[in-house]
Amino acid sequence: MRLRTGGQIDRSTQISFRFDNRWYKGHPGDTLASALLANGVRLMGRSFKYHRPRGPLTAGSDEPNALVELRSGGRQEPNTRATVIELFDGLRAQPQNAWPSLSFDALAINDRLSPVLTAGFYYKTFMWPAAFWEKLYEPIIRRAAGLGSITTKPDPDAYDKGFLHCDLLIIGAGPSGLMAALTAGRAGARVILADEDFRMGGRLNAETFAISDRAGSDWAAQTLAELATLPNLRLMPRTTVFGAFDHGIYGAVERVSDHLPTPPMGKPRQTLWRIYTKRTLLCAGALERPIAFAKNDRPGIMTASALRAYVNRWAAAPADTAAVFTNNDDGHRTAADLIAKGVKVAALIDTRPDAPTIAGTELLAGAQVIDTSGRLGLTGITVKLANGETRKIKTGALGVSGGWNPTVALTCHQRGRPAWDDSIAAFTPAGDLPPGMTVAGAAEGQFSTHAALAGGAAKAAQALDDLGITARTPDLPQAEDAPTKITPFWHVKGDKRAWLDFQNDVTVKDVKLAHQEGFRAVEHLKRYTTLGMATDQGKTSNMGGLAVMAELTGATIAQTGTTMFRPPYTPVAMGALAGRSTGPDFRPTRLTPSHHWAKEQGAEFVEVGMWLRAQWFPRPGEKTWRDTVDREVRATRASVGVCDVTTLGKIDVQGRDAAAFLNRIYCNGFAKLAVGRVRYGLMLREDGIAFDDGTAARLAEDHFVVTTTTANAVAVYRHMEFARQCLWPDMDVQLISTTEAWAQYAIAGPNARKLLQKLVDPAFDISNDAFPFMACAELTICNGCPARLFRISFSGELAYELAVPTRYGDALIRRIMAEGTEFGVTPYGTEALGVMRIEKGHAAGNELNGQTTALNLGMGRMVSDKKDSIGAVLSRREGLNTPDALKLVGLRPKDPQTRIPAGAHLLETGTRTIAAHDLGYVTSACYSPTLDSYIALGFLKAGDTRMGQTLRAASPLTGEDVPIEVTSPHFVDPEGERLRA
Amino acid sequence: MIIHHPLLGPCDAQEFTYMGDARLIDRPDGMAEGSDAAFHDYAYLRENPAGEHRELWFHEQGDRSWLVVTRNTLTHEITQVELARDVARKQGRSR
Structure with missing residues (x-):
């Protein structure tokens, strides 16, 4: 019920909300829990295991009971605590873990079964037979267990991530936090004051005692008003600092729009902040703990401080009659506040025989609550009096206080362990606090308001003093300074x-x-x-x-110790952790210089690393991608094709020692490469396994351009920088990645030169004699556009790669297509590129798979023993050089029209398909339009001695088993006549 | 974590790529007689101390320096950050 006066709610505005399929009314300033209590609703959920009816136990983020599903559709959020949901107009919430309804839950049968369902029940009961697990036990347990259900719809809201820096982070805006902020803010330090509540002030909003001459909540509001004027201080309400990480980094979630029906235009739902701070003051307060007694879980039973908070802050009483059960003086405050608000207090039950007296209700000193009644909500309690008699007391609410636990969680995020303090019967922060963190107020075990104010001011000044900032401690306002009196129970x-x-x-x-x-x-x-x-x-x-x-x-409790506290302090939504990195924005998308042109041509794109590359260019009438790819391959081999190869990594290597450096990076020799020439290079890892391959072009005595595979561009660059800085620090060599600086096109096919001659400025001779296979040059094209030309071939055709500064990339592809019309120039995508390299027998990512050596790749003799290069020594290990080592081979199906499954294993004909008979595996497979046959590349034990043998490629996964013949991997033009033409 | 880059000042560890034991700087001479054993140790053996550890970090999203960071693996306390190139030179590496 709602009390007639009081509370920090806006009574002038009424808002409607829906819970458990019924509409209710509340006010701005309410939480869902306070509004429901004000409407006479105590039952808000069902417990996890026994499906017991439950109401709120707390009035904050520590709530275990009142969990609801908030919102619906893609915004549905399970396990949301009704005690911290800020009420908004039109809010909809549903109870969870109850079927068919909250007041009648079929699985409440579990409650009757409780003698069986004790700790370890699942461990003991569902042990065998093992086969029953998957089909029987697990589905049953899964259906019965769990709290809310999650939506499978995409979340329509945005989540942000942000970074903040400050001198002092103050966590918690209660009396100590506010006083600390005032001290540090006035001193001019960069301060962040964060609090999980939407209304800052902490317990001051839930208490009735005064600070100076006014109510605590008014003092809080006034202090916040001053803090809001300080430009060096950032107030962050609705922000939970959930973790203390290394080197003064804190994680925080700001609930930017959770209190609104939907986020405003351009606003995220939540923001995950990473706060970098020099010092931290933890003012997180304390949480009240209950006392365990028989049937202490009925709706209407809550912590005494929660009962007090509902009455004081929200003017919401769970019932018109209440009782209080306590072992300490603070419980008496609850009774006094309830009485002052006109709520009848049936009795104050204090476990201490010497409990102080109280006006306005009967004190039952030395008494204990031994039972409760009320099926869906509390109706009465049974008390065992000091003299041994029992008494039944009618009450709809019971506030329970077992004492207060300082909120030490964040002090323990870096191995800290709290210590037991007998004087307050609680754990307080001790030792191994995150560096730079101090604690003030109730979080430190200082429970009086005066101590909180004084501690906040002093600790803030001390933290700033550490940083060389002088702070004057403000005059402390008058506040209660009651000692903590508790007898543990x-x-x-x-x-x-x-x-x-x-x-x-x-x-x-x-x-x-x-x-x-x-x-x-x-x-x-x-x-x-x-x-x-x-x-x-x-x-x-x-x-x-x-x-x-x-x-x-x-x-003792001190000897028993506590379990570890770990982040997050309260649950953090996955959406907040993901931020904007979802869907297509999960990672950046890189577009090639010809992307827009390719899109105009109707190209299909494929993700290669972060790049989008044209996969093929379909034409009208082509029914399948194979039709398209076959045409692209045939056209290229018959006349000329063009492909964007910008994505290959490009590293500019310059300096007097550039050649000597590359000589150590590549396993094959580079020292004697002539200027104006290109060489294929193979890089090994230090363990002798092939790492990456590409070309290095020598543009000048002291200038090379190295290419890498698309996938390894970053790793190769990192590796080369490691070699340069850590292994040979005095070599005169500089590296820079120029992948994105140059747009590069492969122009391949018998008419490639004729096409290029139309582009290259006449001053440059690119005839076969002047510019032979593996030549390179810096020249100009199209009347003065700077360009680089490399005569290299991945397709096996007469081919070039032409590079221009990226800004001319789009213009160049259009020019190539225009000039190439007379040759029927055909753009080809990554698929045709792949088919042609398989036809030619070039190794690529599938072959350079992190398990293969130069020997396996058929390039064993390339590894020079005349020089020291990375990986050379270990590549000569005995185990990598056995006579039956895998060798790269070509594979042709006996029936040209039967495909060879990629990933299939190679076995002798007539053997069983078991690992013991394994001879190797298929790495790359395709249909070759040039040979009118399926073909494949693979690794085969002693493959070089098996040419012409018939084996089978078996894929137990797909059930295919294909007879194949072992061939040279060079299916097309094995003599290399075309590329030298 | 925050790494105090000797040239750039404090930088978030997220800007770096981690490689591991700084002993990778001590690459053996590949032309030395019988260097296989030395290379085996170099490629495969690493200290994994619970405590102070010297390790290589690459400022990949920064200035592309390789750094030698001395970090306590138990507390994440970082006590020294050096340019790997300086360390390599100090250890007698040159060309």
Whole structure:
């Protein structure tokens, strides 16, 4: 119900929202949980295992119970905590883990089965037979388990990533955080103040005590107003700092538009921030922990501070009568605040026999709550009084306080372990904090408002002092300074189930069972019972669980220790982690200089690394891609074809030692390559395996242009820089990647020279005598356009590669096509390129697959032993040079029209298809329009001695088994007459 | 992590490509008699210390320097960053 006055909600505006198929009304400033409570709804979810009815346990991000599915369609979000969902008009949420309805859930039968469904139930029950797992057990368990369901539709919203830098990051905007921000902000330091709540102020918004002469929430608002005027300070509400990473880097998620029905135009839904800070002040406050007692999970039972927050901040009472169960003085505040707000408090039950008295309600000192009633919501509690009598008390709400746990999570993200402090019965930050981090306020175990204000100011000044910035501590406003008075009390003894972990349904009994079965270390306890392993990561449950374990083992809590805290502090959406890197934007797309022209021609494109390359150029009437590719190959071999080869890596190598350097990078010799000549080069890895191949053209005595394969351009460049800087630091050689600086076209076919002669300026002679095979030159084309010409051939035809500065790439392809009309010049794509290189027997990526050596590739003799080159020594290892080493061979099917499956293995005819008979494998396969036959390349044991043999290529995957003949890999023009023509 | 590049100042580790043990600088002489064993060790054996480690990082999205970074593998504390070229020269490498 909604109280008639009070609360930080805008009562002048009413907004509608829908939950569990019903419409309700709330106000701006509400959370979904507070608005539902105001509407008399306590039941908000079902528990994970027993499907028990549940309402909110907390009023913040530590919520284990009130999990809902928010929004619908592509925006549907499961496991969203109703306690932190900011209410907006038209909000729709559905309960989850309940079928057919929230108030009647069929799987609540699990609750009746609870004596069986104890910790380790699944481990013990579904052990055998193993075959039952996949078909029977797993589907059943999967259907019963799990919380919300995820949508399979794409998320329509954008997520951003951003970077921030500051001197001081303050995490948490409660009294200590605000005071710290005031101190650091006024000193002129670059400050970020981040808080997960949409309303900054922390507990000040949920409490009634004053700061100076005004309400705590008013002081917070006023302080925030001043902070907002400081240009050096950034206020970040709705921002959760979820992880402390190395070297002062923090991860944070800002919920930019989660409080709106849909993100505004151009705004992301959430932003993932990477914050680089010199110092960090953790002011994350503390979280109240419950006490375990029989049936302590009914809707209406919550932490005392949550009950207080709902009443004070949201003017929402879960019921008109409440009770409080506490072991410390703070619980008394809840009772007092409820009374002040007109909520009847039936009783204040304090486990301490010497509890202080309270006005306005009956104090039951030395008493314990031993049972509760109410099927879908609390109706009453049973209390065992100090004198041993029991009393039943009618109440619709119960606030429980077992004390407060400082929020130490972020202090532990770099191996830090908190230490137990008996005076407040809680763990506080200790040792191995992330470098540069200090802690203030309740997070440090300083629970009074005065201590929080003072600590925030002092710690901020100290952090700035470290950085050489002088800060004056502001005058501290007056605030309460009550000492922490608590007598630890963890659970009420009894036979009935008493919940510790509400979300994963772990009870005191389960911890006892874990103890009995030997899972006594906290990390074992956690994994055996799943305590603290739910989406709330045990914020409200871990402490109780390990206290019970400590009691059972007879050890102290300090000796028992805690489990590890790891990022993220609260769940982070995958969308936020992905940012803009989704779909086609997952990585950059690189376009070739001829891309737009190729698109105009109707080319099909294929992704090669990050590049989009034309795969083929279909023409009207061609029914399949094969028709197109066959035509492109035939046309090129018959007259002339052109292909964009810009994507090949290009590395400019200059310096007096350029030749000597390349001589060490390539396994074959480069020292004596003449100026104006090109040579094929093979690079090895240091372990002797082939790394990459390409050409190096010597444009001048001290200037080479090296090409790499498209896929390895980055790796080869990195490797060459390593050799240059780390291995031979005094060589006079410089490298630069020029892949994108030059547009390069392969012009191939018997008419290639005739076509080129129309382009190259007449001053340059490119006749066969003047510009033979493997020549290169810098020249001009088309009346003065600078260009580089290389007479190299991947297709086996008379061929050239012509390069111009990238900005002329588009003009050049159009010019080539225009000038080539008389020869019927045909553009070809990567597929025809691949077919022609297989026909010619050139190795490519499929053959240079990271497992093959120069010997395997048929280039064993290229590895020079006259010089030291990378990989040469280990390439001579015995194991890589056995007589039956794999050799690159050509393969032709006995029936030319039967395809050879790529990846098939080569076996003797008549043997069984088993690994023991394996002779090698097929690496590249295609249909050769030149030979009118399918062909393939592959590696075959002692392949050079098997020419003419009949084997079979078997692919157990596809069921194909093709008789083939072993041939030379050079199917077309083995003598190389065409390319020298 | 943040790497303090000797020329460029603090840079995010994301700008770098990692290669591993800085002993890769100590490449044996391939023309020396019986260098196989030395090359085997060079190519395959690495220290994997729990503690201080000297390792190679390439500033791939920066100035393309290779750096030798001394990093504690337990705490990620970085105590020294040098240009790999300087280190190589100090170790007697030249041409």
